[in-house]
């Protein structure tokens with residue numbers, strides 16, 4: 001069958017037509033007059049609304065063009081049109097996946113997609129899991145279960161883990177220990193062992209990948225350590241979880257094999273093929289051993305915001321969620337998702353959108369989501385190679401997935417910081433050829449460890465960071481590089 005990028009208007013039309021017919025099948029009724037709106041007021045307000053949404057970015061306070069490959073800043077991109085159409089159709093019905101009374105079809109779809117995501121990680125069939133409002137909520141649930149299992153113990157995570165872990169530990173009144181990270185951004189296993197020796201830790205959080213540097217914690221290498229200390233493993237794969245598709249043995253997403261590794265990290269130019277280098281791939285495969293995992297379909301799963309997911313290896317942890325509801329849970333004896341989640345109301349539309357998107361773009365290495373992620377990997381490796389060959393930009397570290405970190409070539413941290421900030425600001429401000437990046441604050445010690453020529457004349461420096469999470473970045477990355485290099489040249493000259 002021919003493949004094409006779906007036209008959102010015709011998808012929406014089909015969705016609206018079908019829901020119109022479904023509504024009509026229940027017979028006519030009058031809309032209440034209180035629900036009508038003044039047409040003039042609507043016209044004016046809608047114009048203002050759309051105007052505010054589409055105002056020019058930066059100084060004018062408008063949105064950045066998250067859809068465009070010249071946006072290479074944060075983890076942001078619009079959902080796939082298939083997800084938009086599915087979401088819109090379900091939103092008109094507005095099922096609530098709290099209980100099956102709230103909408104059996106999307107409740108069922110949620111169970112199906114959660115099963116597929118768990119299978120992608122290689123978790124056992126009898127896992128427990130559900131969708132959540134996002135990664136924060138999903139991590140909160142995983143840490144809540146961690147606390148219930150070890151009420152007297154705390155959690156440990158890398159200093160580079162997402163800030164949500166320390167915040168959630170605070171909310172849960174759990175002791176939280178941040179363990180130092182290597183200059184490349186991976187948790188330091190020796191430092192972790194020192195923390196585990198105290199006997200105070202019940203669960204260790206490892207990230208796949210980290211939000212800032214895009215590093216993957218050494219999950220496979222940590223397993224025996226965690227077992228030795230009888231400690232649980234929670235993997236925060238909110239951002240990078242779908243890369244597991246490209247990490248399974250035999251996953252071939254291009255004609256070339258990645259180069260073998262000599263150790264220490266992915267090598268320069270390695271993996272230009274779009275497969276995950278074995279150095280990193282084994283840690284994604286080791287997620288199969290985790291006690292709990294979080295993944296955000298609203299990041300790499302082509303979904304609109306409001307779609308996270310938490311998975312537990314041992315379904316008996318469902319007991320910690322047990323509660324009664326006199327209002328719901330009465331239409332069937334089957335599991336109501338609200339019985340195993342902390343949130344009450346949740347959009348059935350989120351489950352429906354993920355379900356349809358994964359039907360069209362399945363969780364596979366060689367079709368569907370796999371090749372989409374592979375293009376981002378290739379874009380990141382290509383940009384890293386261009387930066388390495390550049391005299392005005394320096395690569396902070398080799399990208400492990402699709403996040404590239406770099407900085408303008410300068411002698412001191414003050415100069416690096418100022419030039420980086422200038423590239424960041426001037427890139428956005430240029431109306432003719434804008435480029436949208438993000439910055440990341442690095443501590444001097446780690447910067448200098450990887451780049452000993454830098455003089456540490458201040459404790460921190462901002463480096464530049466680009467999340468290449470759109471497959472379209474692959475064809476655009478040479479232009480991105482040329483633009484950023486030219487901005488860096490004028491910032492450092």
Ligand SMILES: Cc1ncc(COP(=O)(O)O)c(C=O)c1O
Nearest residue numbers: 134135136162209211236238239
């Ligand atoms: C690794 C990681 N964990 C957790 C979160 C928080 O997820 P959310 O923003 O969906 O609440 C993020 C967000 O960027 C993340 O990158």
